[in-house]
Amino acid sequence: MSETHGKPLDLDAEDVTRFDLVREGARRDGVEIAYYEPRFDPSEPKGKREKRIERVIALMLLTTGVAATAFVVIYGWWDWKYELDGETDKWFTPLLGTCMGLALFGIGGAVITWAKKLLPKETSIQAHHGGASAEDEQQLTVATLENMAEETGITRRPLLKGALAVGLLPVGAMAVVPLGALIKKPRGELFDTGFSKGTRLVRLDGSPIRPDDVSAGGIETVFPGIPGGTTNHYADSPTLLVHLRPADAKKAVPRKGQSDFNYGPFYAYSKICTHAGCPASLYEQQTQKLLCPCHQSQFDVLEGCKPIFGPATRPLPQLPITVDDEGFFVSKSDYIEAIGPAFWERP
């Protein structure tokens, strides 16, 4: 590397300056300092410009000091605690950000200005020895590698070869197998929800619902009336109970074989979008569409919630409902198909 540029320097020669040593060090590292010029001659008194630059840098560092101190003070003593109608606390985060930002800008600006305006101008050229190694080097390394294989004599010892395979493959398996603890067999849960025959439809607070609780043109998010039915444990069960206005109810065309799933003008559809599982619950009561806010699939409520726009391919499943002896809504059975996004095993 060192032979590439110039002649080697006699380090002990009398007139060698320190920069000569620097240059020599660089040369030995394959670097030629092609152009080097101090911005300000250190032997001359400081000029106006140099002084100005120094002042600017000092000012930046001062800013840092002030801002960082302000950060500490604000962090420690500001009335920061959040109150809904508090006045001062809303300034806590912006003030901290400003102080931290200014402090960092100060250091950054100072260091960069120092480097740009005070350090000598320099252009260095480093030789680039990319590419493959010399052929003889390659040859030697390959020989070493081959010799390693030879030394083990693996080719001569088929028994050991086999024994290695037999012995080590299971070790690999042993390393991977504990991940098997993660594996769970997908069960029927994918196909069923919290509803079954006679499950009451309840509100978020667990109270059951009568038909006259939902106004015409209204919707209610309902859950299975079982323990934990309104929790995320039954995240697949939220259902949208729609009460169609009389004029719309007349126009409703249920899906094939589901003409008795509704209870008069009351229709219950799964709230979980058949596309990606978001609650498709943006109900337009005049145009009778249900919209999913995640990927904009749209469903026609009057036609069994069949998809009419967007990426969804399947209608929202309909929950068969009726009213029990006490006049509360109940499901006649669980959904007759899997709710939510499709998957491989789903017909």
Added chain:
Amino acid sequence: MKLLPKIKPAQLPAAGAKFVDDRLTVATPMRRIFNKVFPDHWSFMLGEIALYSFVVLLLTGTFLTLFFDPSMTEVVYDGSYTPLKGVEMSRAYATSLDISFDVRGGLIMRQIHHWAALVFVGAMTVHMFRTFFTGAFRKPRELNWLIGIGLLTLGMLEGFAGYSIPDDALSGTGLRIMNAIILSIPLVGTWVAYAIFGGEFPGGGEIIPRLYITHVLLIPAILVGLVAAHMALLVKQKHTQFPGKGRTEKNVMGERMFPGFAAKGGGFFMIVFGVLAMLGGWFQINPIWLFGPYKGEVVSAGSQPDFYVGWIDGWIRLWPAWETRNFDYTIPAVFWPSVVFPGVVFTLAALWPFLEAKFTKDVHFHNLLQRPRDVPARTGLGAMVVSVLLILLISGGNDIIAEKFDISLNAMTWAGRIGLIIVPPLVYFVTYRICLGLQQHDREVLAHGLETGIIKRLPHGEFIEVHQPLGEVDEHGHTHLEYAGAPVPKKMNKIGATGAQPRGVFFPVERRSDVEAEQKALAGGHKE
């Protein structure tokens, strides 16, 4: 007894260095590092933005772990944010709220962390496109390109995990969609989903703790390793440089690492950190307290992922309702845009250096970069990819755009679908033509000189514009300067003809003599 010999301060560096070298023998390798030369160009600093954001992520992230508990245990919120008082939620969400309202300075740390994440992935993307458009990925740097793709992919995953763990209603919506995406994989989808979530969505509370350890240990550890490898390869292979006077395939021209380059790098870290601090202080991000705890029946209009997943989400929105059903088995519509498409995109991106070398039959080493205009096909392709990503990104927020600008949502979807078919080829064609035009203009200037803006009337009445040649001219007034891949000055004041120019940050002024010398030196080899 004197433990340490007495040293004057001025001798400290020498004494310190000797102390270390006596024990480690590092004088030579250390000096080699000090003397390492780095080229100077603003576009080489894009990767630094990503690196520094990553450091900020580690710092702020560590602070957040001191207060965050990923537990899914149900608790009743009793913190300072009164509109949620008494609401049942997971401890993960409750502690996220505590960080925002009850930990001193917690909110700004959360916000800097989130902004840094966005800037991290954003800067990686911009850096990747810089590398692509200038051909910096070519041999011998294919391996570092691959590491870069790995970093970007993991960065996205890491971001998604971070978006998910506060367990607010928005992150739950994201997880719900992720669950659907995993379910959609043919054959193994349900098994994988059960393995990850611990059951049918949302599982028995396993997912958030699992994402947490992935987010704070698993992926960061790999990221740190990959970042180190990325930098190590950069140092070993040396940085690329743009063609210019004296620059060849066999050298690097610039500044030695110490003190100049290191100072600038360190200063830049402070500035990036400062920008993130300002963002964290002034711009509210991910206000989880407005979203409430995740509940299966809760959703909000305008639910989006962060931008780096936004393009995939946009593709999911645009994808038509195409589902395959055969013999009682289903491939859901969501599978293609969310699994296959990103898979193809990242595979193609990873293989690109090898594919391009194959197409162009290029087996050479390249340490000099290319100007995008000089490789019209690649530049056109890159521009096309950018246009696809932008259309998808816009479509990923199409409901917000529809609402804010009063456009029909359905029209936005269709515009995205049609745009995705029409725009990319158009962008390719236009970019290609622009590149050719720029190439031609470069050569024109080299042959005939610069337009001076001076109109001259010849004796026989013809008007001509006077051109300023860039070098010596022959009897026809032509300059024989070969184009050599470096920028050609296009304006008179670029060669200092209009007198002293203010030193510009964006447009450094070069002297005419410099330009002439440079173009001559560059073309030296080709001149007859």
Added chain:
Amino acid sequence: MKSSVFAKMGERFRRAVVLLLALGALGGLYAAFSPTSTAKDGVNTAADEATYVREGQKLYSEGCISCHGRNAEGVTDRGPSLIGVGAAAVEFQVSTGRMPMARQEAQAQRKPPVYDSDETTQLAMYIQSLGGGPEIPNGDLREGDMSAGGVLFRTNCAACHAFSSNGGALSSGKFAPTLKETTDRQLYAAMLTGPQNMPVFGDNQLTPQEKKDIIAYVQSMKESKDPGGLGIGRTGPVPEGLVAFLVGIVACMFAALWIAGKS
């Protein structure tokens, strides 16, 4: 003649414009909320009531009759029957400026109201006198439990109006409006009557107390400050991504240009 100075200025100008537009967009997203309340309970006696109904009828025959018909029975293809819609519906539609409608369109838009609050009450009482219907109770409609209201809001309202109550897009150009300017009474009326495409939330479904809970939550959330700085519209990842690029990465790139620039 192409002047390089102009070209350069043009370039700088363009940059400035892009920057300004970006900042403007951010600023636009961050708009202040202004609470208003028009509780209207000045009608005390039967005599008052009769006068109000009479005045309301007069207003009706001037401004509403052409679309809704002589006896509010509706006109085919122009306006629906108003019999039985109740005072609440009238107050909502008129006080938000949606009625009278300027022209037939997919969705009536909020605009400055044509009638003042007295006239609105008169109209409402006239329609109420025709066929009854839901009415907005008087008194403080915000007297509720914020966090209970929040739970109900997120289950029933956020899907369309968004967590931030900023509104959201519906199908084919329709939208759920922002609740930014909506008053307590208007919120109450909207829940009670389900204007346009909004579903109805009758009193059996969301009790008057639950409606007040929701109003308490929505109004306090709207008025609440953003503890983390500028709210950038409280619109989620879309403006956040814009800021990350237009502010974050652009600022860092300017710094890079400065650092690498010749000095």
